[in-house]
Amino acid sequence: MERKKPFYATPQDAEAAFYEALERADLDAMMSVWAEDEEIVCVHPTGPRLSGYAMVHESWRRIFDGGTRMRVQISNAVALQGMLLSIHSVHENITLAGEDKPRPPVVATNVYLRGPLGWRMLVHHASPAPPEAMSDTPKILH
């Protein structure tokens, strides 16, 4: 039974749904976040550029089938909001299940497009930041 497509009233709602789907490894929820009828683009960390629904869907299926569970906290957000497009640059602070500290951040550029079903993801481009980028996070000085 197909789920009713959710409506995302803001790019922030779509982004929250994206990272929730990633944490829950929920393929249907993940693909509900992406724009339909557009040439969507997805670049996973260290991966090739994937374009079109079929390639993007297949990549998430493989990632979620891989069984790695993670928690993702977003920080360092920079956003530019247009009428129909919204651009977010964020740090993804990923903690893998069984680990107690986040990995060095992944830098993500997320682009959202407003359509008949509200805001949907058009581009997700993620790449690992070098470990030094950890110094962005607050530290206790000795």
Add this chain to the structure above:
Amino acid sequence: MERKKPFYATPQDAEAAFYEALERADLDAMMSVWAEDEEIVCVHPTGPRLSGYAMVHESWRRIFDGGTRMRVQISNAVALQGMLLSIHSVHENITLAGEDKPRPPVVATNVYLRGPLGWRMLVHHASPAPPEAMSDTPKILH
């Protein structure tokens, strides 16, 4: 003496100027392509997320001072054109000076914003594609 700022009538004009400045290692021309008065974002391949004019300017200064010269050919372009924002996803096929073949492609997400001086770059997010991505380019089959 400061050069008069160019006017880019289309995102394609801004993109051509960006890659021309990169090939010529021309810092003034490079920075003319970027939006002013916006929180611009630049991610160089394997690098951290840089935001704001000062950080982006300094990164290009260092890259150009490094003295590496290159030719850049763009392929596999996917574009979404809005009224005020334009999103391009491209493969950068970079040939370093002294080498006769391009390196494996760099995937770039380029975002352009329309302002009083025409289209300007708002985001450049580049990351190396895995070597397999070379198979995107035409091959002779045996």
